[in-house]
Amino acid sequence: MPKAGDAMTEGKVVKWYKQPGDAVKKGEPVAEIETDKVNLDLEAETDGTLGAHAAKEGDMVPVGGVLARILAEGEKDEAPATKEEEPQRRATDKKESVKHTTGEYHEAIEQRGPRRDRSAPEGDAQPAKESTDRLRSSPLARRMARDLGVSLESVQGSGPRGRIVAADVKNAKPATEGRRDAARPAGGDAGAPQLETKIIPLSAMRRTIAKRLAESTGPIPHFYLTADYDVTNLVSVRQQMIEITGVKVSLNDFIIRGIALALRHHPAVNASWGDDAITQHGEVHVGVAVATADGLITPVIRNADQKSVADIATEVRALADKAKNRRLKPDEYQGSTFTISNLGAWGIEDFTAIINPPNAAILAVGAAEPRPVVDANRQIIVRDRMKVTLSCDHRIVDGALGADFLKTLRQYVEQPLRLVV
Amino acid sequence: MTEKSYRDAIRDAMMEEMDRDPNVLIMGEDIGVYEGTFRITAGMLKKYGPKRIIDTPIAEAGMVGTAVGMAMLGLRPIVEMMTINFSIVAADQIVNHAAKVRYFSGGQVDVPVIVRGPQGAGVQLSAQHSQSLESFYGHFPGMHVVAPATPADAKGLLKTAIRGKDPVLFLESAALYGMKGEVPDDPEFTVPFGKSRVAREGKDVTVVSYSRMLQLSLAVADKLSKEEGIECEVIDLRSLRPLDMDPVFASVSKTHRAVVVQEQWKPYGAAAEISASIMEAMFDELDAPVARVTGEDVPMPYARNLELLATPHEPEIIHAVKKVMYANG
Numbered sequence: 001m002p003k004a005g006d007a008m009t010e011g012k013v014v015k016w017y018k019q020p021g022d023a024v025k026k027g028e029p030v031a032e033i034e035t036d037k038v039n040l041d042l043e044a045e046t047d048g049t050l051g052a053h054a055a056k057e058g059d060m061v062p063v064g065g066v067l068a069r070i071l072a073e074g075e076k077d078e079a080p081a082t083k084e085e086e087p088q089r090r091a092t093d094k095k096e097s098v099k100h101t102t103g104e105y106h107e108a109i110e111q112r113g114p115r116r117d118r119s120a121p122e123g124d125a126q127p128a129k130e131s132t133d134r135l136r137s138s139p140l141a142r143r144m145a146r147d148l149g150v151s152l153e154s155v156q157g158s159g160p161r162g163r164i165v166a167a168d169v170k171n172a173k174p175a176t177e178g179r180r181d182a183a184r185p186a187g188g189d190a191g192a193p194q195l196e197t198k199i200i201p202l203s204a205m206r207r208t209i210a211k212r213l214a215e216s217t218g219p220i221p222h223f224y225l226t227a228d229y230d231v232t233n234l235v236s237v238r239q240q241m242i243e244i245t246g247v248k249v250s251l252n253d254f255i256i257r258g259i260a261l262a263l264r265h266h267p268a269v270n271a272s273w274g275d276d277a278i279t280q281h282g283e284v285h286v287g288v289a290v291a292t293a294d295g296l297i298t299p300v301i302r303n304a305d306q307k308s309v310a311d312i313a314t315e316v317r318a319l320a321d322k323a324k325n326r327r328l329k330p331d332e333y334q335g336s337t338f339t340i341s342n343l344g345a346w347g348i349e350d351f352t353a354i355i356n357p358p359n360a361a362i363l364a365v366g367a368a369e370p371r372p373v374v375d376a377n378r379q380i381i382v383r384d385r386m387k388v389t390l391s392c393d394h395r396i397v398d399g400a401l402g403a404d405f406l407k408t409l410r411q412y413v414e415q416p417l418r419l420v421v
Numbered sequence: 422m423t424e425k426s427y428r429d430a431i432r433d434a435m436m437e438e439m440d441r442d443p444n445v446l447i448m449g450e451d452i453g454v455y456e457g458t459f460r461i462t463a464g465m466l467k468k469y470g471p472k473r474i475i476d477t478p479i480a481e482a483g484m485v486g487t488a489v490g491m492a493m494l495g496l497r498p499i500v501e502m503m504t505i506n507f508s509i510v511a512a513d514q515i516v517n518h519a520a521k522v523r524y525f526s527g528g529q530v531d532v533p534v535i536v537r538g539p540q541g542a543g544v545q546l547s548a549q550h551s552q553s554l555e556s557f558y559g560h561f562p563g564m565h566v567v568a569p570a571t572p573a574d575a576k577g578l579l580k581t582a583i584r585g586k587d588p589v590l591f592l593e594s595a596a597l598y599g600m601k602g603e604v605p606d607d608p609e610f611t612v613p614f615g616k617s618r619v620a621r622e623g624k625d626v627t628v629v630s631y632s633r634m635l636q637l638s639l640a641v642a643d644k645l646s647k648e649e650g651i652e653c654e655v656i657d658l659r660s661l662r663p664l665d666m667d668p669v670f671a672s673v674s675k676t677h678r679a680v681v682v683q684e685q686w687k688p689y690g691a692a693a694e695i696s697a698s699i700m701e702a703m704f705d706e707l708d709a710p711v712a713r714v715t716g717e718d719v720p721m722p723y724a725r726n727l728e729l730l731a732t733p734h735e736p737e738i739i740h741a742v743k744k745v746m747y748a749n750g
Contacts, residue, residue, distance in 0.1 A: 114726070114729050114730055114734070138707060138708045138709060139704050139705045139706070139707050139708075140677045140705065140706055140707055140708040141708065142705075143705045143706075158747065159709070159747050160747075165708050165709065165747060166677060166708040167708075167747075
């Protein structure tokens with residue numbers, strides 16, 4: 001009995017076309033068979049003489065059961081019944097056999113499966129183009145490093161292609177004084193001095209200065225210092241960086257890094273006013289003013305002094321998008337130690353910004369644009385220039401200190417390799 | 422609680438609901454006189470008669486189209502597909518009619534139609550009859566897609582489907598029909614859609630699955646626990662649409678690594694949707710890329726040895742779990 005369908009377990013002999021002793025040819029119909037679904041003709045598989053019918057018309061025969069044998073010349077018809085192991089097992093009523101079939105389905109499912117060859121190396125696909133000095137780390141490892149104060153640069157990654165994973169951060173020691181010496185160039189500090197958190201008790205003079213200035217101009221006594229930087233080189237470096245890395249960095253991203261490094265030289269600017277003391281912050285967190293439909297908000301680039309320009313660019317863009325979608329979390333817009341506000345994109349040449357408390361200062365950045373300047377040979381030439389205005393809290397920052405800060409920032413902005421080496 | 426097979430749990434769900442609500446009826450090929458290819462409808466023609474247990478011609482589009490009309494006019498038809506693969510013939514009725522009538526009618530007309538039947542590979546039914554269609558149907562808004570992994574869920578989810586007012590693709594695992602498990606006796610027992618469950622607690626790796634692959638994942642979890650001390654937390658999604666990711670997110674925030682297991686092909690599969698959701702919501706929690714365990718990207722071979730190679734088994738899941746733990750050496 002042939003298996004004419006997957007659900008078929010048995011078939012009925014409807015009619016024998018050929019009788020025992022009849023000659024049959026290959027392909028000639030021998031009998032009509034009825035299955036659950038169809039009636040079909042059973043065709044001879046070979047030439048020969050039909051032997052005895054092993055099933056009568058109307059008999060149900062299990063799949064694989066013998067219906068008759070086709071005998072070759074001189075061959076005798078042997079009783080095949082003794083070989084019917086399959087039919088024995090299947091010779092049950094129709095319902096039982098169906099149950100059996102479906103039960104087998106369950107049993108047939110292999111849990112263990114074959115062993116596949118995994119000798120070929122696998123792992124993450126290699127990106128077509130990647131920077132060689134990119135530090136690979138899992139998102140969790142980055143978060144843990146931030147929480148534990150571990151510098152990823154000091155951690156040896158154990159994952160694929162050196163990826164730093166959570167276990168590596170856990171095993172690493174928290175940040176120490178020496179770790180910054182080994183900092184990699186992109187996120188390094190370009191020789192900027194170390195910072196530490198310091199509480200400086202207010203002197204009587206400082207109190208008086210604060211009180212008097214506050215009385216005259218409101219809670220925060222502002223004063224303003226404007227500088228005009230030559231950004232010709234910076235514009236060019238930015239263009240090259242975009243071409244080389246593909247990261248869409250803006251001039252502002254360079255300025256953020258410049259500010260962060262300059263703050264390391266002038267910890268007194270990286271400070272906050274308190275009633276009894278001035279706090280100089282041990283870390284540099286730069287707030288970036290972002291205009292949204294609802295108004296101004298300042299997401300924070302944490303430890304901006306330890307981040308590369310490209311990383312800052314990526315982070316600023318992500319935070320700005322979040323800000324525009326009102327999805328900033330409090331820890332993403334609180335805790336800045338300095339703020340930058342850039343209206344260059346609006347074509348503003350220069351402006352003054354209001355300090356973002358509890359910062360001691362804010363830098364207002366105007367548009368970078370080609371302007372005529374007088375060079376060392378008293379010739380008029382065209383250079384890219386950018387005006388910045390530092391608003392200072394006079395309770396904390398005096399004029400000379402603010403000017404020193406702008407001078408340091410000038411070195412970074414006008415010699416932009418300092419920002420990327 | 423009574424120990425029942427997955428098959429009997431499905432039959433019980435339908436019979437209890439047919440007893441409760443005269444509007445419930447079943448249509449399908451060979452479900453009446455023949456009592457069902459997988460014997461889900463055994464004894465039902467005798468009990469409910471040919472008006473409620475309707476043997477149809479081999480015409481899936483006609484069956485589902487008729488059922489959509491019935492459902493629009495207040496009946497609660499269940500269409501049995503001999504295998505869910507045959508529902509592809511009726512895909513237009515399912516996707517363009519059942520799933521859209523409520524929307525087109527401005528919410529005036531419900532379509533409580535259920536298309537149910539077995540799916541999955543494993544017994545040499547070859548390329549056309551071994552497929553799993555959850556990602557195909559899960560793609561379309563307007564209907565539920567359910568894939569139970571246990572007898573209790575098979576019963577509870579099917580009752581929710583029958584009592585609901587929306588089209589439901591109820592995907593049964595042919596390989597699980599014989600599986601037994603405890604099923605609540607209470608005729609009011611139902612399992613809501615969109616409630617994933619933690620099938621096994623663990624601290625090291627989150628393994629997300631459904632239907633038969635859930636059972637395979639549980640077997641792997643036991644094995645890894647015993648032999649290697651790795652504790653997998655196994656999440657049973659139960660329904661792919663609606664998809665309840667919250668227990669997955671909660672688990673990933675604990676384990677920081679995830680493996681998604683599905684039987685069908687990798688491209689555009691359910692595991693792609695699930696792992697992308699994990700990445701979107703849990704990026705900062707992840708310590709390794711989410712791993713997918715899937716079938717091979719080929720039409721299911723008939724040959725036994727090739728079929729075994731084309732479907733996921735224990736070694737693939739073990740490999741993936743160790744990969745996200747960075748433990749493959």
